[in-house]
Amino acid sequence: MAGLGADWARDWLLRTAAVIAEHRTELLALDRAIGDGDHGENLDRGFQAVASKLDGAEGTPADLFKLAATTLISTVGGASGPLLGTALLKGSVAVQGREELDSDALVALLTAARDGLVSRGKAEPGDKTMVDAWSPAAIAAGEAATAGASPAEVLAAAAEAAEGGAAATEPLVARKGRASYLGERSAGHRDPGAQSSALILRAAARAAGHP
């Protein structure tokens, strides 16, 4: 069972840039409902920058993730920039030095990303943030790997769990991020960061060849 290499990592990040651009308006609308209406713009700006930085960049998956992380940190701003940036940075540290990532390495990547996110943003699952996508994703990835899934299957499990987690944010009352200012009124809307995180993880699975 061959691991996923730098080509996959690059493809993931480029697909993410495309999918975020495609869903820019939808993410803006989600953020307008319970935030300040810029999430689609923020991530679009960041991942476009990542895409152009990737042009000519070489190295291991970890190198590319680190490049993407620092680019996100220095171009996105807002809450999502440092949070996603930190997630990716911690993820890259977890798989440092490897040319190819097998299922366990992918679990390590996603778990470290989720942990980085949580330790930076202090949100817990159920607070209606992107943690609600990353946390089930990391768990599902672990479970899939334990059950012997291929790397593509691990990523597909993560994406599906993230999508479920994002959908599950709808009824929640936010306790972190801007949506928390709304109190009860935040219920009934999907969290934009959880939604974009699900898109990002679905791109990872697609880049690995999973439809």
Place this chain on the structure above:
Amino acid sequence: MAGLGADWARDWLLRTAAVIAEHRTELLALDRAIGDGDHGENLDRGFQAVASKLDGAEGTPADLFKLAATTLISTVGGASGPLLGTALLKGSVAVQGREELDSDALVALLTAARDGLVSRGKAEPGDKTMVDAWSPAAIAAGEAATAGASPAEVLAAAAEAAEGGAAATEPLVARKGRASYLGERSAGHRDPGAQSSALILRAAARAAGHP
């Protein structure tokens, strides 16, 4: 042929207050189209003040007109306050000392009012201002009196001419007042001051018993 006395003068002014209040919104809308949207408010404020000043006031028609003139000057503001105030003030001087106004006196009143208006505001007939109501009114009143009309008939002739004059302002391009700033775009709208002046003169005829 009995002349019109202080009772008529009082009744005219009170009827004016009522009719302006009734047409306040219409005058506001006319002024919004080619001015600054306050003409109805201005005159309403002024004539309500006139109405309450009249309470308990005594004297000749000229005394009541003078009271109304100074009240308009000190409560209306804008362009119409000093202009209508001056018109009424000059009119009152023209009939000073008389207890009753016959047809000729009414012509003198209206002519002096028109002249006062023109000398104060420097507008000529056709400039799309209240002069376009007062000027034909004074002329028609003179013609009616020469033809032997009663005071009520003189006022009715003036009112009718004023109404015609107000309607005739519609196609004109304004050369005085705020509407002049619009240039050609002022055509197609009736001048608010001409319209309110026609209402005022119709009130004079009604107060004299003309339907």
Place this chain on the structure above:
Amino acid sequence: MKKLVNDPKRVVEESVAGFASAHADLVTASSDPLFIARAGGATRGKVGLVSGGGSGHEPLHAGFVGYGMLDAAVPGPVFTSPTPDPIVAATKAADGGAGVLHIVKNYTGDVLNFETAADLALAEGIEVRAVVTDDDVAVRDSLYTAGRRGVAGTVLVERIAGAAAERGDDLDAVAGIAERVNANVRSMGVALTPCVVPHAGEPSFELADDEIELGIGIHGEPGRTRTKLVSADEVVDLLLDPILADLPFGEGDRTLLFVNGMGGTPLVELYIFFRRAAEVLGERGIAVERSLVGNFVTSLEMQGASITVLKLDDELVELWDSPLHTAALRWGR
């Protein structure tokens, strides 16, 4: 349109009360007749400056009462010239024995009411001169109109004449300076949205979502031409061209560039405006020596802006820079 008001008829009165209470160190307000004067009373021996007009243009004029600018301001009802009585009262309050200058924006109502007030003040022994401001190049000349309107340039007249009065100039000299500023200042404005007079409750005009109104006045009156919404830079060009052609301004001129907001346009946009205007002046060899950006002559909540250019000379610069202390503009003390 929604407004933070109580009784629409008491908007001006309550607002003036709030203004006087917020700036009690600077001004006092008389409520009947309604006017605002400097807290300390008239300065003996100094020419007094009085301005006024309809309300809805705040901070004009009350926000400019204080050291180095006006001695008294007379707010009329919203967009309606005040009557003579409060103007006379303000004139008396501003009189320090050296005469009083009325600074009047050129609108029929303002001119007529200030004229009557000047007559009445004169009858009470106060020497009054009037300067009528008419800086708006959007309006054709008085052959066809009531004459050009006084708009944002009025602030510059009030400031510089106020500085001359503070310096000790006599009434003729102060009036002369005011005339000179008025003769050297040109303005033009644009509106993106209309405004709503509180007691009217309806927009002063209608504008489609992709239209702007060029040559707008400051009373919610429609402008001269309506055009499609274009970029900020293009709007600046549409305003600056007639301004620069009118005086005319030319290479080597020294200027004060004033970008004024109509009330509802965010500062970000005013600075985008300023950037382009300064760029165009630079390209034409016209130096911007002083600048002013902000909401100073407004039209309630109207979205839009105006550009004002004043030709400077050494004396005007010196007067502009001299100490000033009002609620809306302050420097040097």
Place this chain on the structure above:
Amino acid sequence: MKKLVNDPKRVVEESVAGFASAHADLVTASSDPLFIARAGGATRGKVGLVSGGGSGHEPLHAGFVGYGMLDAAVPGPVFTSPTPDPIVAATKAADGGAGVLHIVKNYTGDVLNFETAADLALAEGIEVRAVVTDDDVAVRDSLYTAGRRGVAGTVLVERIAGAAAERGDDLDAVAGIAERVNANVRSMGVALTPCVVPHAGEPSFELADDEIELGIGIHGEPGRTRTKLVSADEVVDLLLDPILADLPFGEGDRTLLFVNGMGGTPLVELYIFFRRAAEVLGERGIAVERSLVGNFVTSLEMQGASITVLKLDDELVELWDSPLHTAALRWGR
């Protein structure tokens, strides 16, 4: 909604360029990374003050760069926290060798990006302290939320901490003063209309013609409760009650009363607001010793206002009154 802009993506950049050109005597702007600093550079031996955050709140923060207030400001994209790089660059520009204080409004994005920047600046040998402002009583505490937001009270923190730095206080002392102001200031806002982020092009929320949004933030985020439009006096009461109950403020307290416009509300209305707020404080025996009225912490063209009350003591009054020279606030020089 119509805007006077060119490319919506270049709004902040062009506006900053205009700002720097209009106030070249006060500030310089760096365009990449984007920040504004005092024209003369850092003052040797003085604690540097840096603030920043999303754009769209102008004049906050760039309008407060200058003597007696900030040394540098970092504008992010509209309503979006800047990234660490420009914050680091601004921190370097503000450093006069006595350390730098970051004044950060409490939003997750601002806090995280300023944190990263502080780490990076420290790595370059600059001592950095951060004070996080959170004066908005509309938000429940951090058990349930990201914590109270920093809103209009931030201006008072920046001003008073800036005065302390100018006086020569060291970093700990300046941070202490900033903390003290933040601990003693409370705010709450109301919106009548939403605002439109240029690149989004759609209103940040919908409000019916007879509705207002209470407890609004400054980023176009919806408020906590929606209610029927009531009179200005009633709105003031709805805002002041939670403010006064929170600190709490009580009889005998000395205060600064700040009525802040959200950008699209005319000054007339802000003063009607001030009038009632001062009246209520008076009735409760709370003295209004200083006041501030105007559009200082805005939310683009949003119609609405906020009320801020700061409890004063002799030292805070003295610092507030000391000389100040920025584009948006100026006195004493």
